[in-house]
Every structure is written in structure tokens, then in C-alpha cells.
Amino acid sequence: MNNAIEIHHLTKSFPAAGRGKKAPIQAVRGISLNVAQGEIVGFLGPNGAGKTTTLRMLTTLLPIDDGQACVAGFDLKTEPQEVRRRIGHVSQLGGADLSATGRENLLLAGQLYGLSYAETSRRADELAATFELGELMPRIVRTYSGGQKRRLEVALGMLHRPAILFLDEPTTGLDPQSRAALWEQIRKLRSAGTTVFLTTHYLEEADELADRLAIMDYGRIVAEGTPRQLKQLIAGDAIVIKPRADGAIIQTIRASLAGQPYVRAVTVQKESIHLYVEDGAKSLPLVFDHLKTLNIALETVTLSQPSLDDVFLKTTGRSMRDNATKEGIQ
Amino acid sequence: MKTLNEIRLLFWRKVLETLRQPIWIITGLTTPLLYLALFAPLLNGMKAMLGNGNVLNLFVPGILVLMAFGSGMGSGWIVIWELQTGVIERLRVTPASRFSLLMGSVLKDAAMFIPPAVLVILLAAVFGFELHWAGLAVLLVLLFLLTAVVSAISTSLGLILKQIGSLAAVVTGFQLPLTLLAGVLLPLSIGPQWLQIIAHFNPMYYVVEAARALAGGSLANTQVLLAFLVMLPLSVIVFAWSTGVYRKAVA
DSSP states (O other): HHHHHHEEEEEEEEOOOOSSSOOEEEEEEEEEEEEETTTTEEEEOOTTSSHHHHHHHHHTTOOEEOOOEETTTTEETTTTTHHHHHHHEEOOSOOOOOBBBBHHHHHHHHTTTTHHHHHEEEHHHHHHHHHTGGTTTTTTTTGSSSHHHHHHHHHHHHHOSSEEEEEEEETTOOOHHHHHHHHHHHHHHHTTOOOEEESSSOOHHHHOSSSEEEEEEEEEEEEOOHHHHHHHTTOOOOEEEESSSSSHHHHHHHHHTTTTEEEEEEEEETTTEEESSSSSSHHHHHHHHHHHHHHHOOOEEEEEOOOHHHHHHHSSSSSHHHHHHHHHHH | OOOHHHHHHHHHHHHHHHHTTTTHHHHHHHHHIIIIIIIIHHHHTTTTHHHHSOOOHHHHHHHHHHHHHHHHHHHHHHHHHHHHTTTHHHHHHSSSOOOHHHHHHHHHHHHHHHHHHHHHHHHHHHTTOOOHHHHHHHHHHHHHHHHHHHHHHHHHHHHHHOOOHHHHHHHHHHHHHHTTTTTTTSSSGGOOHHHHHHHHHHHHHHHHHHHHHTTTOOSSSHHHHHHHHHHHHHHHHHHHHHHHHHHHOOO
């Protein structure tokens, strides 16, 4: 088995609410995706795009309408039990037991996976330290703050050290410090070989964490690739150079640079030249070299990258930020 | 073995949860105690109709059945709460068998019925209820089974309906006819024949009849046998159905 997750034409629809005959709501419309072992894959998309529905199918919580999916090498339809043994899932709701203590929650979670009491207890202490929950462990979860509860829930999802961890908006409601700590943990999991599949609203999070991203909208994957590739999908990188030269020479430089194979487009604005290239970091030295052969000195150079927000805007026609802020208020 | 261990873990989770909210234990006791204090005295005036002996001998078994029904019925509300907080979903992602997920809370309800039932029996004894220990022991086993079946049904209804309001409507809709047609408060034998015929379609009727026989110290009789013959297959059917509901549960 090379891929941790293999999804082929996965489909899910729900009956429409309300009276009369209405067409069912197609939540997921035939998505296909492969996730390699040890990869962090992010699902990015606005509310209602089908991210959570996809995750719930992959974690055996929802039956599949159509299509196929293999998780950790087992078919979701025929061997859900084998899948469950190998995955962890932290849902949006979280699901920590509010009337139990943090420690009791962790102890139950481990033992339900067949771990011994001693081993579960040891791991619970470890995770409590990692997520800075130490003093909270003997307290009833009902008394936790939102962020503390979220940290416990993430710990609950990974105590049994699953091969694949599904995180549904893991950092929603976390303060920046906890968010950074969780990112750190997720990266550690990857270096330990865990595959992480997460959904998020936060572009920074997707950018920061994910090896690969799939942008979902209306139940379909509208774009897929590494964060870099996705950004390059838009316009590549922009290099802005300001030569120490006057207008006529600038036009010469422009024409000369336009002939370079790595340059997609060139525009001139006032005294600066905007170059659109596929990969800014790689192109920059080439630009320098070329300018040197022309014997042109530069006053300033800036390299700017398009953000995932631009990608999102382009692929879905909507801005991601609006969604994220609305969600934050809820 | 794996299943037993899972049930043990999930059972303790639920027991701890209940013990941390003693208010529910107390409110659970108020109904039988109020019946004993405020309703039983009325029966004293009907001695001529009900036959010889202390009226409590007739009345306490019915109250115990009512208590068993009430102890099981609450699980639907809790399961809806657990659906909403994501606990059910989190447990359903684990490899624990769906039967264990169901039985953890079902057995908790059944076990939690026993202490208040014993308390009611002892309290009634102070007021003249005759204690036949062997019969009462078998009765508690029968009512343990009834509580478990009611709890499993309530859990399933909660998982299917998902809304507190709908659950309340369905449960109250069933509770009154089921208890009335079981002769919980007064034996149906004093009623008209048509009432007795309908009652035979109600599993609880057999439990109540057996409860009166057992409380009277009579172990080997047809009512007791019938009650177990009804309840044992019923519990197998209900547990199988409820396990299936757990398997499909969608928040």
C-alpha cells in the first residue's frame, strides 16, 4: 500500500428538508483524491462546500452513496472496522465527555482501542504535558475554557497513535499561542510518519501546515496541489525591479527580459518593471544574471507571492476571508 | 472478551456520570415515594374490592414496574445530548463494537434501578408490605431486564428522532397507554374483559402480573414463566435492533 487514502469518485447526497418533492442536496459530487503516507493534506473551502461530509465518510461515520474509498489500505464499505482501528478523528463538535475529567476522557479513549491501562495512563500524561493540560487533568471538562477543551479533544484523537489522523477544523476557536502549539504537534506527527488530513477555513493554516491542498466548493474539488502550485496557478510570482535608468533604457530592458524563457509576462509601471514568473525564487538569480550581462544596476528589487486568498477567489469566485470572519463570530 | 471489556469501560463512564449528578437519583425516587405516600392510602378505602391483606402487597409491585420503566426511559434524552456534543460520534469512530456502545448505558440504567428499588421495598415494608426475599430477588432480575429493554428503546428513539421535542412527544404518547394497560396501579383483573384482552398485547402487562405473584412469594407459577418467556426474546430483539440503530446513527 502506497497511499494512505485513495478516494475515487466519492459521492454523497442528503434528502432535502421540508415538504414536497425536492431534489436531494448533493453534498459531495464525485471527488477523487489520493493521499500519500506521511503527507499532510488540507481541505480548504467555504462553509457547506462538502469538506466535513467527506471527512465523515472517510471516518466511517456516514455511509457512502457512490464511489470508492480506501483508508489505511482497507475499503470503507466492506471493512469499516479495520479502518477504525487505524484512524483518529477530531470532529468539529469535539465530543469530549463534559461530565468526566480530562484524564478519564483520555483513559477511556486509549482503552477502547485495546491499549492497557498502564500504557494509556502513560500516554495520557505525555499528551497532557504536550498540550499543557497538566493541571486540568483532574478537573471536569465542563469547567474547561473553549481552547482547553479543544486541546483535550485533539489529544483524544491522537492518543492511540493512529496511522491517519483526521482533523475537522482543529484550530477553530484557539488562541494564536495554542494554534501555534497545535501546528507544532501536527508537524511532529508527520515526521513520525502519520498522515494528517485536515479541513480548515484558515488560509494561513493551510499554507503553514499542508503539503498538499484541495480546494472544495459545491461538493467538488476545484483545485488541487501544493500551496505553492496553487498559488502559481494564479499568476506565479511577481518580481518588481527598479533599474537605475531612464525611460528608453527601461523599454529595452523590458523587451530583453520578455524574451527570457522563465518570464511569463512583463509590464512596465512608471520606473519599475513587473515580471511575472513561474517560480520567483528560482527566477530571481536568472534575472540578476541577465541584467548583469546588460550592464544594468538596480535600485530596488521586490519579490511578492500571490496568497491562497487569491487562489480561492479565482477558483471559487468568492473570498475566503469573508467566510472565516463570519465563522469566527458564530 | 473484547466486548466485555468495552462494556465494562463504557458502563463505568456512565455510572460515574450519574453519581456526579445525584439530583437525578433523588428526583427518580420522588415518584415512587409520592405514590406510596399519597396514592396508597386511597387504596385502603377499596379493601373490599381488592381482597384481603395489606393493599401495599398489590400496589408495591406495580410501583416497582413503574420505577423500572422510568429508569430506562431517561436514556433517550441523554443520548440526544451526547449526539449534540459529539460524544456519540467520537465513540462511533473507535473500533469499539456498536453493541458495547449500546450496552454500556443500557446496563448502567438497569443497575442504577436496583438501589432505589430496594429502598422503596424496605420503606414499604415499614408500612406493612410483606417481604418474600426469594420472590423479590427474582422480581428484581425481571425488572432489571425491563429497565434494560426500555433503556435500549429510549436510546434508539433518541438516536432516530435527534430532537428533544420529538422524543418527548413519542415517549409520553406511549408511556400512559403502556402503563395503564399493564395494570400498574390497580390489577386489571378487576376490570372488564375487553381491557384485559387488549392488555395481553402489552409486554408490560406480563411483567406486572408476574411482579404481583413474585412479591407474594410465589415463584413457580405461569405468570412468572410467561413474563420471562415474553421479556427474554423481546430483549434479544430490542438489543439487536438498537445495535443496528447505533451502527447507522447520524448526528
